[in-house]
Amino acid sequence: MADQQNPQNSSEEYRDHLATVSESGKRIWVYPKQQKGKYYWRRTIVAVLLLLLFFAGPFIRIKGEPLLLFNILKKEFIVMGFPFTVQDTFLFAVFMLTGIVFILLFTVIYGRFFCGWLCPQTIFMEHIFRRIEYWVEGDANKSRRLDKKGWTNEKKWKKGLKWTLFYLVAFVIANFFLMYIIGSDQVIKIITEPLGQHIGGFIAILVFSFIFFMVFANLRDQVCTTICPYGRLQGVFLDKNSITVSYDFERGEPRGKAKKKKKKKADVALADVGVTTASFVGEEVLGDCVDCDLCVKVCPTGIDIRNGTQLECINCTLCMDACDSIMEKVGRPQGLIRYASYNSIVSKKETTIFNVRTIAYTVVMVALLGFLGYLLTSRTSVKLFIQRTRGSVYMKVDEQHGKNFYTYQLINKTRKTIPVEIKLLDVDGKLDFIGVQKFVVEPKGRVEGSVFLTLDEKDIHGHSTMVKVGVFVDGKQLEEVDINFVGPDK
Ligand code: SF4
Ligand code: SF4
Incomplete structure (x- = not known):
C-alpha cells in the first residue's frame, strides 16, 4: 500500500503504527464525530435491509429447510436450503472456494467496499451501537468530556444506561446468532421453556451476549484494524487500480x-x-x-x-x-x-476496472460458479454407495444364473424420512437385500448392509460386466450407480 501514498506526503511515519495506538503502546480511544450525508443515508438503507434479513433469516425456509444453518456440534450445515452432509465435503469446499475467490475479485476491483457497506461488524457498530451512544452521551466532544470526568452522577447514569442498552441489543443479536447455529426452534425453546431444561443453551446465549457486548462496547475499531483477517490482507489485495x-x-x-x-x-x-x-x-x-x-x-x-x-x-x-x-x-x-x-x-482520468488481474479472476470465478452450479443441480437428497464385498467371488446359482455379493450404504441427506426403492435399470436380474424388504431412511440417517446381485449368464460378459442400478423416491429416479459384476473365470 505504500505505493498508494499521497506523493505530497513524504513521511511514511503513519504506517509505522496504528492511529489508535500511542507510541507507548496504549490504546487511543476514538471519538468519531457524528456525520451524515448522502453516502451515510445510502449505507443506512443497505444496513436496514441487511438487518431485516439477519433477523428474518432464521425463520425463512426453503423446501422446509432453513436458509442458513451451521450446527457444528451436530455436523448439520445448510446453505440456501441445501443441506450439506459429511459426504458433501467436496461440494462445501467448492462453495467456500467460490466465496473466497469472489471476495478476492471483488476486493481487487472495489477495495474494502464490503467492510463499509456489508460487514456485520460495521453495520451493528455504526448503525446500532454508535447511534445508541450518540443518543445517550451526545456527539464526540460531549462523549470525550464525559469520559474525562470522574464518576459523577451524570456519568454514572449515562454509562449505566448506555451499557444496559448495549447489553440488551447484544442479547438480542446473540439469540439470533445462535439461531443460525442450533436453529430457531431450539432457541425459542431455550427462551420459552423452564430454565432448568436448557441450562446449557441459556449459558451459551449469555456467553455470546457478553462477547458481542465487549466487541461493540470495547473492541470496536480494533476488530477491523487488528483482528479481522480480511482487513489484514488488504495490502495483498489492493493495487493502484482498486477503487x-x-x-x-x-x-x-x-x-x-x-x-x-x-x-x-x-x-x-x-x-x-x-x-x-x-x-x-x-x-x-x-x-x-x-x-x-x-x-x-x-x-x-x-x-x-x-x-x-x-x-x-x-x-x-x-x-x-x-x-x-x-x-x-x-x-x-x-x-x-x-x-x-x-x-x-x-x-486525472476515470478509473478502469478492466485489467489483466480482474479479467483473470472473473474467468476463474465464472468457471467456479459453473462448476458449483453443476454440483448443486446434480446433487441428490439420497446417496447410494455400493461395491463388491472384498474377497467375494462369482457364485454359480444354477445352470443359467450366477451371483455376486456386495455391501452397500444408503444415505439420506435431508431432514425428512424418505422411502427409497433400488432397482436394476438395464438388465434382467435380481437384487436380494439381506434382511430388508423396504427402505425407509430416517432423516440424516443411513442404512448399511449386504446384497446379492443375480444375473442370467447371457447378460454376463466376460470377467467384468457393468450393471446400472437406479435409486427411486416416489417413483422418480434420483440417482444412477454403476456396479461391477464379476463373471466366472474361463
Ligand atoms: S474534510 Fe477538510 S481536511 Fe479533509 S480533505 Fe476535506 S477539506 Fe481537507
Ligand atoms: S475508515 Fe476510511 S472511509 Fe471511513 S472515515 Fe476513515 S478514512 Fe474515511
Whole structure:
C-alpha cells in the first residue's frame, strides 16, 4: 500500500503504527464525530435491509429447510436450503472456494467496499451501537468530556444506561446468532421453556451476549484494524487500480486553511497560459483542501485518509460525506474525497476496472460458479454407495444364473424420512437385500448392509460386466450407480 501514498506526503511515519495506538503502546480511544450525508443515508438503507434479513433469516425456509444453518456440534450445515452432509465435503469446499475467490475479485476491483457497506461488524457498530451512544452521551466532544470526568452522577447514569442498552441489543443479536447455529426452534425453546431444561443453551446465549457486548462496547475499531483477517490482507489485495475511498491529492494539495486561501489552482492554470485573473497576482496558491480536519474527526478508525490508502480504512464513506459538506460550504466541487483508484487520481482520468488481474479472476470465478452450479443441480437428497464385498467371488446359482455379493450404504441427506426403492435399470436380474424388504431412511440417517446381485449368464460378459442400478423416491429416479459384476473365470 505504500505505493498508494499521497506523493505530497513524504513521511511514511503513519504506517509505522496504528492511529489508535500511542507510541507507548496504549490504546487511543476514538471519538468519531457524528456525520451524515448522502453516502451515510445510502449505507443506512443497505444496513436496514441487511438487518431485516439477519433477523428474518432464521425463520425463512426453503423446501422446509432453513436458509442458513451451521450446527457444528451436530455436523448439520445448510446453505440456501441445501443441506450439506459429511459426504458433501467436496461440494462445501467448492462453495467456500467460490466465496473466497469472489471476495478476492471483488476486493481487487472495489477495495474494502464490503467492510463499509456489508460487514456485520460495521453495520451493528455504526448503525446500532454508535447511534445508541450518540443518543445517550451526545456527539464526540460531549462523549470525550464525559469520559474525562470522574464518576459523577451524570456519568454514572449515562454509562449505566448506555451499557444496559448495549447489553440488551447484544442479547438480542446473540439469540439470533445462535439461531443460525442450533436453529430457531431450539432457541425459542431455550427462551420459552423452564430454565432448568436448557441450562446449557441459556449459558451459551449469555456467553455470546457478553462477547458481542465487549466487541461493540470495547473492541470496536480494533476488530477491523487488528483482528479481522480480511482487513489484514488488504495490502495483498489492493493495487493502484482498486477503487477505494481516496483523497484527491492532485486537487487538494497543497492544503491550507480556508481563511489563508487566496487562490485556486484553476487560476494558476489560467496564469500558466497567460491569463491573469484579478485575484491571482501575488497571492498564495493552494489546493481545494481547507485543512479543516473534519475527515479525520469523523473517521471511526482514527486515520487521516489524506495520507493515502491505508489498511485501517474500512471504506465507511464518512470522510466522503464530511468533506462534501465542507466543499459545499466553501463553494467548491464535491468529491475531493471520493471512490477512486490511485491511478485515476494521478492521471486525472476515470478509473478502469478492466485489467489483466480482474479479467483473470472473473474467468476463474465464472468457471467456479459453473462448476458449483453443476454440483448443486446434480446433487441428490439420497446417496447410494455400493461395491463388491472384498474377497467375494462369482457364485454359480444354477445352470443359467450366477451371483455376486456386495455391501452397500444408503444415505439420506435431508431432514425428512424418505422411502427409497433400488432397482436394476438395464438388465434382467435380481437384487436380494439381506434382511430388508423396504427402505425407509430416517432423516440424516443411513442404512448399511449386504446384497446379492443375480444375473442370467447371457447378460454376463466376460470377467467384468457393468450393471446400472437406479435409486427411486416416489417413483422418480434420483440417482444412477454403476456396479461391477464379476463373471466366472474361463
Ligand atoms: S478514512 Fe474515511 S472511509 Fe476510511 S475508515 Fe476513515 S472515515 Fe471511513
Ligand atoms: S474534510 Fe476535506 S477539506 Fe477538510 S481536511 Fe479533509 S480533505 Fe481537507
